[in-house]
Amino acid sequence: MRFDAIVIGAGAAGLFCAIRAGMRGRRVLVVEHNTEPGRKILISGGGRCNFTNTGTSSENFVSENPHFAKSALAGFTPSDFVDLVRFHRIEYHEKKLGQLFCSGSARHILEMLLTECSRAGVEIRTRCAVGDVEKRGDKFIVSSSCGDFETGSLVVATGGLSFPKVGATDFGYRLARRFGLRIVNTRPALVPLRFADNEPAYSSLAGIAIDSEVSIGKTSFRENILFTHHGLSGPAILQISNYWSPELEVSIDLLPGADAAGILDAAADSKRSVGSIVSDLLPRRFLETFLPSPDRVVSQLGERSRREIADRLQDWRVHFGRTEGFHKAEVTTGGVSTSELSSKTFESKSIPGLYFIGEVVDVTGWLGGYNFQWAWASGFAAGNSI
Numbered sequence: 001m002r003f004d005a006i007v008i009g010a011g012a013a014g015l016f017c018a019i020r021a022g023m024r025g026r027r028v029l030v031v032e033h034n035t036e037p038g039r040k041i042l043i044s045g046g047g048r049c050n051f052t053n054t055g056t057s058s059e060n061f062v063s064e065n066p067h068f069a070k071s072a073l074a075g076f077t078p079s080d081f082v083d084l085v086r087f088h089r090i091e092y093h094e095k096k097l098g099q100l101f102c103s104g105s106a107r108h109i110l111e112m113l114l115t116e117c118s119r120a121g122v123e124i125r126t127r128c129a130v131g132d133v134e135k136r137g138d139k140f141i142v143s144s145s146c147g148d149f150e151t152g153s154l155v156v157a158t159g160g161l162s163f164p165k166v167g168a169t170d171f172g173y174r175l176a177r178r179f180g181l182r183i184v185n186t187r188p189a190l191v192p193l194r195f196a197d198n199e200p201a202y203s204s205l206a207g208i209a210i211d212s213e214v215s216i217g218k219t220s221f222r223e224n225i226l227f228t229h230h231g232l233s234g235p236a237i238l239q240i241s242n243y244w245s246p247e248l249e250v251s252i253d254l255l256p257g258a259d260a261a262g263i264l265d266a267a268a269d270s271k272r273s274v275g276s277i278v279s280d281l282l283p284r285r286f287l288e289t290f291l292p293s294p295d296r297v298v299s300q301l302g303e304r305s306r307r308e309i310a311d312r313l314q315d316w317r318v319h320f321g322r323t324e325g326f327h328k329a330e331v332t333t334g335g336v337s338t339s340e341l342s343s344k345t346f347e348s349k350s351i352p353g354l355y356f357i358g359e360v361v362d363v364t365g366w367l368g369g370y371n372f373q374w375a376w377a378s379g380f381a382a383g384n385s386i
């Protein structure tokens with residue numbers, strides 16, 4: 001039961017790493033505790049897998065070291081992955097903002113990876129949970145529910161903590177800690193946010209979506225926000241959640257590109273209500289709940305009141321109390337510190353032969369195909385080295 005390399009986790013990063021190493025003639029085993037490989041791939045992108053983003057750069061990622069991702073992203077680009085998708089004749093399309101999705105099913109991406117694994121001679125064992133890993137000299141002994149294995153290169157590709165129902169575990173972080181590697185605090189990300197207790201309840205607005213610009217400091221995203229029963233979701237909120245922590249205030253511009261103060265000033269003599277003037281730009285049902293007095297006639301408002309209304313619409317300061325947690329988060333921020341790893345090979349600097357790739361590393365992408373591109377690129381880099 002000796003292999004040149006063992007990869008723990010048959011997700012996007014693990015499978016891609018195994019393919020690359022197998023193509024180089026390495027004897028590779030992938031162990032997966034689920035009954036099937038790639039379960040997260042199957043549920044990704046609403047079942048259509050947003051498998052890459054054509055505009056990927058290191059700026060689309062959150063990490064303690066924003067430069068760490070550059071080398072791997074340059075070594076395997078979105079167009080490299082698209083070439084593979086085309087070679088397998090998988091139909092795809094750009095949905096928006098460079099996001100490439102399967103036109104059929106996410107299963108096509110998984111089937112492509114499994115076909116490539118078999119071409120590369122990669123062995124995959126499912127229902128195989130790793131219990132313990134021991135280092136003896138320059139070898140790793142991996143004890144699992146399907147036997148003990150020996151290898152000189154051990155790749156940890158066990159992903160993050162989000163969506164435990166499809167098999168996410170903290171195994172990778174525990175293993176890293178046991179070998180003395182530093183872990184950056186893990187938090188749910190790409191996740192809906194819940195209002196803090198001191199925010200008014202907007203549950204009657206649940207289901208309303210508004211094109212908005214959402215900011216924390218200088219970081220901002222313009223896409224829809226979606227009111228939920230307890231807080232906000234929608235792409236712009238998921239994006240900002242990567243940067244959010246409880247002490248940070250979020251500012252939301254509900255009329256990006258418009259000038260609410262100017263519109264109200266121009267209507268200063270109008271007998272129309274505030275709500276009716278702004279209702280050309282925002283849903284009436286929303287304004288009735290959101291504005292303090294939507295029925296007030298604009299001509300009765302002083303300049304200060306008009307300014308307050310404009311600020312509420314274009315600089316709504318929201319306090320969130322918490323996220324909706326790992327069971328609703330698409331990804332996990334934090335993870336194995338990049339300071340512990342080579343950015344070229346993903347090998348641990350202190351434990352030769354031990355590698356960490358994919359989401360278990362402290363590199364987290366925005367919404368839009370970036371996280372899979374990170375999985376492919378980091379897997380490819382490690383697969384070239386093991």
Ligand SMILES: Cc1cc2nc3c(=O)[nH]c(=O)nc-3n(C[C@H](O)[C@H](O)[C@H](O)COP(=O)(O)OP(=O)(O)OC[C@H]3O[C@@H](n4cnc5c(N)ncnc54)[C@H](O)[C@@H]3O)c2cc1C
Pocket residue numbers: 008009010011012013014031032033034037038039040041043044045046049050051052128129130157158159160162163166167168169170171172329330331357358359360368369370371372373375
């Ligand atoms: C609902 C949802 C939708 C998403 N959609 C997209 C999208 O469209 N585009 C995008 O870019 N990203 C998307 N993501 C994020 C993306 O799926 C992940 O970032 C990516 O899968 C990470 O790849 P990975 O290989 O590092 O980890 P994973 O894909 O999570 O793979 C880790 C594997 O390790 C296995 N494992 C864990 N512990 C053990 C153990 N102890 N022993 C053996 N095996 C173990 C797991 O079962 C799993 O198969 C989505 C995430 C979710 C939850």
